[in-house]
Amino acid sequence: MIKANYGDKQLVVDILSKSFENNQSVNYIANSGNRKSNRIRYLMDYSFEVCHQFGDIFLSDDRHAVALILYPETKKTNLSSVLLDVKLILNCIGVSNIGKALKRESSIKKLQPQKPMNYLWFIGVDPQEQGKGIGSQLMEEIIYYSEKVQKPLYLETSTLSNLPWYEKFGFQVYNELNLSYKLYFLNRE
Template sequence: MIKAEHKDKDLVVDILTKSFDANQSVNYIVKQDEKRVQRVRSLMDYSFEVCYLFGDVFLSDDKKGCALITYPDKKKTTLKSILLDVKLILSAVGLKNIKKTLAREAKINELQSKEPKYYLWFIGVDPEHQNEGIGSILLDEIIEDSEQKQRPIYLETSTVKNLPWYKKFGFQIYNELDLSYKLFFLKRELSKK
């Protein structure tokens, strides 16, 4: 995998926008109107920027897949992070969805582990190239990177059909949250050496 540079942002945002277009969790927080796809794109733009500041952004070697990683214990409140949050509210969430979105984030935060973690925020493959093994290779490389950093991987998914895929890589469900959809909390422990 390749560590993405800022010049790769449009490519990463394109892949994630297409990959998560119908995702329940994404569409729960994105204002549902005629600009919905543009709003999903704004969410992915925001996510890229946050991970670029406080984590890692990776591309698959063929640049058809990507992953956004954060290290929550390293995240800081800065002027830039505040501006990104405001931009997210205005361009993706919408003023009317702020309360619902903040309540959702508080519930998620309550259930997430507080240990230093390797948080896999998004992993996606361009839909035209899904089921070609790109995501599996990328996830293998992410697991390797998390092992080197000595941080267990955490993630959430609302896509039930992805659960067997994650389980194949050693992820276990450690919690669930019922919103207007079910959100599954997964963890992959570090390998015993």
């Protein structure tokens, strides 16, 4: 696992955009419809920028998989973060969907513990490279990293078929949220 730098941004956005193209949670925010792929790319661009400021971005050694880890306790509101949020609204969410997005985020925050953690915001593998164990190897390295820094690992998924994969790594579902889809909250203490 290697730590991505700012020069890796395009690669990271490409991998995540392809990996999450049909994800319910991403499409809930990216508003599907016209320009869906552009909106998803912008969401991944935003996520990269936020993790670049308040987390870490890791690539698999072969650079076919990526993981974005956010450290929520370090996330601060500053001019840069406000500008990122405004751009996200204008380029991805849409002004008419601000209420829906804010309600979703508020509901998620209520169910997440308010303690230091490694929040695995996104993990994705280039679709052409899936099924080769690259994602599993990256997950093992993220778990090792979390154990090394002595922080629990948290994530959410809207993909029911991914639950057994996460459970294989010791994650447990600790809560669920019903939106227009079901969002599962998992942790690994």
